[in-house]
Amino acid sequence: MLISAYFRLVRAGYVLAREGALSIIVARDLPLPLRFGIGLGRVIERPSVRRTGHVERLNRALNRLGPTYVKFGQTLATRPDVVGAEVAADLAGLQDKMEPFDAALVPAILLEALGSKAGELTELSAPIAAASIAQVHQAKLVPADGARKTVAVKILRPGVAQRFMADIESYYAGARLAERLVRSTRRLKPTQVVETLDRSARLELDLRLEAAAISEFAENIKDDEGFVIPSVSWDHTAQNVLTTTWVDGIPIRDTAALDAAGLDRKTLAKTLLQSFLKHAIRDGFFHADMHPGNLFADPRTGAVVAVDFGIMGRINRAERRFLADILFGFITRDYRMVAQRHFDIGYVPAAQSVDDFSLAIRSIGEPLHGRTAQDISMARVLGQLFTITDLFQMQARPELVLLQKSMVLVEGVARALDPELDIWTIAEPVVGDWLRREEGPPGKLADLKDGLKIFADAARRVPVILAQAELALADFHAEKHNREVFPRWMLLALGWLALILVAVMIWRVTRL
Known part of the structure; x- marks a missing residue:
């Protein structure tokens, strides 16, 4: 370091x-x-x-x-x-009002990244949004074989990759220092958390991967209502340039404009929260940077429009089940089940008491029920959670870091839209329906499919495992043979050495 x-x-x-x-x-x-x-x-x-x-x-x-x-x-x-x-x-x-980089650099960046295709992007505007990683321009796309349309062109800031890597390096230094100097932080696995953020940052710095994320995300939500994303122009996308369809909307943080347009903020908050839960629990693939600068409302349809898919989160089926169980446990006040799931996934060491942990969870959950968002101090809740994690030696799950951070973001945006937000009531349809599906035939079929996949993977590895075992056995026999020969040789050498020593001693005695 x-x-x-x-x-x-x-x-x-x-x-x-x-x-x-x-x-x-x-x-x-x-x-x-x-x-x-x-x-x-x-x-x-x-x-x-x-x-x-x-x-x-x-x-x-x-x-x-x-x-x-x-x-x-x-x-x-x-x-x-x-x-x-x-x-x-x-x-x-x-979120999107930072100082843009020099606009005079843009034509050369586009030409180097897109080659001749750069000429199809015309009427490039001044930056309409500038954030820490990139800035966005509006442009007209005039392809040789297509219709003219308005697009958004996202361009990485020159030199941002070097700054990002320098920041991440200092985060690694801080994490390792914390692990060495403060033993209690080791259960939080700070180095592994930074590794998760590092991977996320490296993905964010390649806009081709963001384009691929948009494509996969679009397939997942194609049948959903109320949540819209742009589409990619692949011919005009490179490592540092991303071109997508232009989306019109009211910034979701502009509550006055939302009200003036006659949009129902409570409905927007509900749509946002339920959509995020669908993406995380149903699909295991979610937008992990849902700050207000990346969210808009369509005044015509009332849909939530999301942009900027540079940071995406992915969780496997077991983690999705854990998330759903925890949320459903809080919704139904089944704190024993919430506690047990933390033990099952390894959050809490097995030596701790499930009953005691259940009681601690109840102390957090009960005050939240029946209260609106404006009545709940999340600072106090987070402080209480930290105390409990320390008391029960809870282990961090670095793979869930992006999910936890995203839930904080989404809940914060939803709170701003609807101060009377009741998280549990809004979450129940999504979480409950998914869990009921998991307990029914589709879920059992998915379990069987996962089991068969594991078995098939293991079966495919059997020939390799047998070959490796045969080689290991051969090595063992050869090593054993060497071990048997070596001691006999050593004993023989020691015997001759002993005889020589005895002879020398006799010779010296006879000389006296």
């Missing part, structure tokens, strides 16, 4: 602490070491923050630190219930 990674980490910590990032953390529910660390970090806080309690420069600080810090800020911007309304409003500018 380069020393520069640690330097960047220290610099980031100093900048964030200086600009008041630690002041937005509700420390009273955190373990003592973390409370101490936050208190120590706040010593260097800007005097204006300590005096007024207002965090005004965090947006600029995150922007200055690099693209991965901006991503973190985008998530916080959706959670005014965690960071406060003023901080969330400030951070909202990170």
Whole structure:
């Protein structure tokens, strides 16, 4: 690990602490070491923050630190219930209102990436949205053998890959440092979490993979209503350029415009949350960057329109079942089942008590029922969750990191649309229907199919396994033979050496 990674980490910590990032953390529910660390970090806080309690420069600080810090800020911007309304409003500018790169560079970038096809993109606008990774232009696509249409052209920022990798390297440094210095963080597997984020970042930096994600996602939702995505122009897509159909819509964070257009915000919140659950639980493939800058509402149909598929999440069938069971357990207040599922998947060590963990889960779940979103302090809930995970030595599941982060994002956006959101009531139809299907013939058939696939894979490996076993057995016999010959040879040599020593001793005695 380069020393520069640690330097960047220290610099980031100093900048964030200086600009008041630690002041937005509700420390009273955190373990003592973390409370101490936050208190120590706040010593260097800007005097204006300590005096007024207002965090005004965090947006600029995150922007200055690099693209991965901006991503973190985008998530916080959706959670005014965690960071406060003023901080969330400030951070909202990170979603699509960042400073664009020089427009004079765009023609050369397009020509190098698309070759002669670049000439079919005409009337390129100024950047209409600029985020940490890329910026988007509107253009007219005039293909030689097709109809003229309006498209969106997404272009990666020059040099963004190098900045991303530098950020990730400092994250690795921080994760390894935490594992060495704070033993309690090892159960959270920080290095594996960073590895998950690293893979996600590398995928996001190749827009051809984003195009493929759009294609797969479109197949999954082709029969769904109320959730729309653009389509890809493959001839005008490269590693650093992505061209899609243009989508018209009202930014989902512009609640005044939504109201003026006569759109039902409660319906939009319900559609958004249920669509995300369908994508995650039904398909195991979901949009993992659903901040408000990537979401629009179609004023004609009332559908939710999503863009920017650079970060996608994927979970297998066992993880989808775990998610559905946990949600359904909270919906039905079956906390014993919720607790048991955490043990089944390995979240909680087997040495812990299921009954005690069930009681801890109940202490979180019961206060949430019967309350609207505006009555629930997610900062307090998250603090309580952290305490419980520490108490029961819960192990992190790095493969679920993107899912957990995405659920926080989606819930935050849905809360902004509908402050009276009842998460459990909205989630029940999706979660309940999927679980009932899983318990019925289709689910049993899927279980049988998975079992047969595992058996077939094992059967295909049998000849290779037998061949490897035969080679291993041959090696064992050869090694055994060598082991038998070697000791006899050694004994013979030792015998002759003993005789020589005896002879020397007799000779020396006779010389006295």
